[in-house]
Amino acid sequence: MTMKTRSGLPLQRAYGTPGGAGETPGEFPFTRGRLSNPHTQAAWIQRELSGEGDGRRSNEQIRYLLEHGQTGIDVIGDAPTQSLLDPDHPLAREAVGTQGVSLCRKQDFLDLFAGVPFDKVSISNSAPSFVSLSGIVLAARHAGFPLDKLRGSVLLGPLYTEDCSYAWHLPVELRVRLALDCIEYCSRHMPKFHAYVEDTYFFSEAGLSPLEEMALGFVQMRHLTRKLMARGVDIDSFAPRIAMLVNCSMDFFEEIAKIRATRRLFAKMMRDEFGAKNPRSMSVAITSHTSGLSLTAQQPVNNIVRGAIQALSLVLGGVQALEISAFDEAYRTPSKDAHIVGLRTQQIIDLESGVAKVLDPLGGSYFVERLTDEMEAGIRARIDEVEALGDPETLVDTGYFRKIFHHAMEDSHLSVEKGKTSLVGVNVHAMAQEDDTLLRDVASSKIETWHGHTEEIIRFKRERNIARCCAELDNVARAVKGSDNLVVAVIEALDGAATIGEIVTSMRRALGMPGDIFDHPLPQANAGDRHVA
Amino acid sequence: MSREFVAIAIMGIDQHENGAIAIARVLQEAQMKVAYFGKFQTPASVAERAIGEDADVVGISCHSWEYMTLVPALIDELRRRGSDIPVVIGGSVITPQDDEKMRQAGVAAVFATSMDGEKVIESVRELSAQRRRARSLSA
Numbered sequence: 206m207t208m209k210t211r212s213g214l215p216l217q218r219a220y221g222t223p224g225g226a227g228e229t230p231g232e233f234p235f236t237r238g239r240l241s242n243p244h245t246q247a248a249w250i251q252r253e254l255s256g257e258g259d260g261r262r263s264n265e266q267i268r269y270l271l272e273h274g275q276t277g278i279d280v281i282g283d284a285p286t287q288s289l290l291d292p293d294h295p296l297a298r299e300a301v302g303t304q305g306v307s308l309c310r311k312q313d314f315l316d317l318f319a320g321v322p323f324d325k326v327s328i329s330n331s332a333p334s335f336v337s338l339s340g341i342v343l344a345a346r347h348a349g350f351p352l353d354k355l356r357g358s359v360l361l362g363p364l365y366t367e368d369c370s371y372a373w374h375l376p377v378e379l380r381v382r383l384a385l386d387c388i389e390y391c392s393r394h395m396p397k398f399h400a401y402v403e404d405t406y407f408f409s410e411a412g413l414s415p416l417e418e419m420a421l422g423f424v425q426m427r428h429l430t431r432k433l434m435a436r437g438v439d440i441d442s443f444a445p446r447i448a449m450l451v452n453c454s455m456d457f458f459e460e461i462a463k464i465r466a467t468r469r470l471f472a473k474m475m476r477d478e479f480g481a482k483n484p485r486s487m488s489v490a491i492t493s494h495t496s497g498l499s500l501t502a503q504q505p506v507n508n509i510v511r512g513a514i515q516a517l518s519l520v521l522g523g524v525q526a527l528e529i530s531a532f533d534e535a536y537r538t539p540s541k542d543a544h545i546v547g548l549r550t551q552q553i554i555d556l557e558s559g560v561a562k563v564l565d566p567l568g569g570s571y572f573v574e575r576l577t578d579e580m581e582a583g584i585r586a587r588i589d590e591v592e593a594l595g596d597p598e599t600l601v602d603t604g605y606f607r608k609i610f611h612h613a614m615e616d617s618h619l620s621v622e623k624g625k626t627s628l629v630g631v632n633v634h635a636m637a638q639e640d641d642t643l644l645r646d647v648a649s650s651k652i653e654t655w656h657g658h659t660e661e662i663i664r665f666k667r668e669r670n671i672a673r674c675c676a677e678l679d680n681v682a683r684a685v686k687g688s689d690n691l692v693v694a695v696i697e698a699l700d701g702a703a704t705i706g707e708i709v710t711s712m713r714r715a716l717g718m719p720g721d722i723f724d725h726p727l728p729q730a731n732a733g734d735r736h737v738a
Numbered sequence: 739m740s741r742e743f744v745a746i747a748i749m750g751i752d753q754h755e756n757g758a759i760a761i762a763r764v765l766q767e768a769q770m771k772v773a774y775f776g777k778f779q780t781p782a783s784v785a786e787r788a789i790g791e792d793a794d795v796v797g798i799s800c801h802s803w804e805y806m807t808l809v810p811a812l813i814d815e816l817r818r819r820g821s822d823i824p825v826v827i828g829g830s831v832i833t834p835q836d837d838e839k840m841r842q843a844g845v846a847a848v849f850a851t852s853m854d855g856e857k858v859i860e861s862v863r864e865l866s867a868q869r870r871r872a873r874s875l876s877a
Contacts (some may be wrong), residue, residue, distance in 0.1 A: 227771070284751045284802060295750050299804040371753050372777070412756065498756070502830035502850075535830040611759055618760030622855050638834075651803060651834045723778065 208562050219564040228580055230564040233487060234472035237463045237565035238523045240273050240488035248561045250526035251551040252277035252329060253544050257304035257427050259658040260316025263306035267321060273548055277526055281305040282332035287371035289333060291706030292659040302655030309704040313338030313346050321349045329355035335383045339696045358399035358448060364425045364597055365408040368607040374722040377601045382693055385432055390692045392443045399448045406494045409452040411610040412617025418452055420587035428597045430479060431555040435640040440479050444486030453515045454496040461567060462576035464491055464522030470581055493519045493527035502535035504630035505648040506643055513550050520554055520561055533648035542647050677701035678711045685715035742866040745793040747775035747784045749808040754801035757829055764855040781812040789821045794866030800829035810843040825866045
C-alpha cells in the first residue's frame with residue numbers, strides 16, 4: 206500500500222539527497238536509523254512501566270495494559286527488590302509493593318508472568334539484571350516456552366549501580382561479573398533476548414546532560430565489551446543483541462541529535478575498534494524512557510504535555526521502543542489512569558500524527574545534522590577523557606563517578622531554583638496550591654504497603670524444603686569463589702526455593718563480607734544464612 | 739551566634755537522593771553547616787549521630803511512603819534519648835493530608851511539592867534560633 210499525505214501527495218519510506226550522496230537509513234553508520242528488520246513492520250514497541258504489590262497484582266496490570274494495546278512489557282521491582290532485600294527484612298517491610306512489584310522467589314515470577322503470551326510480546330525488566338533474567342527463565346520453563354525463542358531484555362549498569370539510584374551493596378568486580386555472566390548465558394541459550402541493555406536512563410536521572418549521559422554509557426559499554434572479548438567471546442556473537450535504554454528530557458532537538466549521534470558512534474566503534482564484521486553488530490537498538498526528573502509534583506496535568514513532547518522527539522529520533530514517564534511520577538509508580546494516558550499518547554503519535562511514516566524525517570536538516578555532528582564529537586571527546594583516567598572499575602572505587610552524579614543532582618536543582626531552567630508551574634507560572642487541583646487527586650492516590658505479601662514470604666520460608674535451599678545457597682557461594690557462570694547458580698537456587706535476599710547474602714559471605722550490610726539483627730535465624738531454619 | 743548546623747538524611751531503603759543532595763547544597767550556600775548522613779539510615783542511626791554531633795535541625799528527605807512510619811519513629815527516638823532537635827521533612831510524595839499527620843506526629847516543618855530554597859532556609863534559621871533560645875533559658 207502506498208503512503209500518502211492527507212492531500213494525496215505520495216510519501217516514500219525514506220528520503221535522501223539527490224543522487225544518493227549522504228547517509229541512508231538502515232545503512233552504516235546507521236545515524237539515520239537502525240538496520241531495518243524485514244519481519245517487523247510495527248512502528249516501535251509501545252509499553253508503559255508497570256509493577257505494584259505482589260506478582261498477582263502486577264500480572265493484572267500487565268493484562269490490562271496488553272488489553273489496551275500495549276505491545277511490550279516493562280516491569281519494575283519495588284525498592285526492596287531493587288535493593289536485593291527480601292520483604293521480611295526489617296528495613297524493607299514498609300516499602301513492599303509500593304514502588305514496584307515485590308519479587309524475591311520463583312513463585313513471584315510465575316505469578317507475574319502467568320498467561321503472558323511469550324510468543325507475542327517482548328518482556329523488559331527494570332530490576333537487577335541477574336534477578337530478572339533468572340526469574341524470566343524459570344517462568345518460561347514453567348510455561349514450557351523454549352528459551353531460544355524468548356524475546357525481551359534486562360538492564361545492565363554494573364559500574365554505576367552503587368552511586369546513584371538503587372545500590373546492591375556488592376563490590377564492582379562482582380557486579381561486572383554478574384553482567385558478563387548474564388550476557389554469556391543469553392548468547393548461549395537465549396539468542397533473541399537482549400541481555401545487554403546499556404541503561405543510561407537510571408544514572409542520568411541524577412540530572413546529567415544528554416552528552417554526559419551518553420559518554421558515561423559508552424564508557425560502561427566499552428568496558429563490558431572489552432571484558433567479554435577478553436573472555437574469548439566473539440564480538441559478533443553478542444554485539445547484535447546490545448541495546449541501549451536512553452533518557453529523554455526536554456531539550457527537544459538535542460535529544461534527537463543524541464540518538465542519531467549515538468547510533469553513528471556505536472557503529473564506528475564496533476567496526477573500527479572492536480572489529481565486528483556483522484552489520485547487525487554495528488546497528489544498535491535504542492529504546493527510551495522519558496525523564497521522570499523532568500516531571501513536576503505541581504500541576505501534574507502538565508506532565509502529560511511533557512510526556513507527549515518527549516515521546517515525539519524520541520519517535521523523530523527513531524527509537525525501537527518507548528515508555529512515557531507517567532503524569533503521577535512525582536508521587537508514585539503509574540496508576541491505572543496514568544498508564545492509559547501514556548499508552549494513548551504513544552498510540553496517537555503512531556496512528557494519527559503520521560510522524561512515523563517516514564524514517565528519520567529530520568535527516569538533512571542543517572540544524573539537526575550539525576547538532577548530531579557536534580554531539581558525536583562531544584561524546585567522543587568525553588569518553589576519551591574518562592578513559593584516559595584509567596580502569597573504570599578503579600574509578601568507581603575512588604568515587605570519581607559518584608562525584609559526577611553528586612554534582613549533577615545539585616546543579617539540576619539549583620538551575621531551576623535560580624531560574625536558569627524554566628519549569629512551568631514551578632519557577633514560572635506557578636499556581637496557588639488550593640487552585641492546583643486538576644488530576645492531583647489521581648496523582649497523589651497512594652499504594653498501600655503489601656504487608657500480606659510479607660506474611661506470605663515468612664510462611665514460605667518456614668514451609669519450604671530447607672535442605673535443598675541450603676544446598677543451593679552453598680552452590681551459589683562455590684560459584685562466587687570459582688569461575689562458573691553465576692547466573693546458572695542463581696537460577697537453580699531460585700528454583701530450589703532460595704530467595705534473592707538469601708542468594709545475595711551467600712554471595713557476600715563468599716567474598717568475606719558481612720551478609721547483611723545494614724548491620725541489623727535479622728528476623729528469626731539470619732535470612733540467607735545457611736542456618737535458615 | 740555560630741552557624742546553624744543541619745543534618746540531612748534519607749531513611750529506610752528510599753534511594754532517591756536528588757532532593758537531599760540539592761537541599762544540602764542550598765543550605766550550604768546560605769552559610770549553614772550541613773552534614774549529609776546519606777542513604778540507608780534508620781531512626782536510631784540518625785538520632786544517634788544528630789545528637790552526637792549536636793545538630794540544630796534534622797532534615798529528612800522523603801521520596802517513598804516509608805517515611806510515614808520512619809519519621810515518627812525518628813522523633814520518638816530523639817525524644818526518648820532526651821533530645822529536642824526539631825525534625826523537618828521534604829519531598830514530592832508528601833500529600834497535604836500526610837503533611838497534617840506528620841505535623842501531628844511532631845514534625846516541625848514540611849516542605850512538600852514546592853522546594854522553595856528561601857522558605858527552607860528561613861524555616862531552618864527560625865527553628866534553630868528557637869532551640870538555641872530555649873536552651874539558653876533552661877541553662
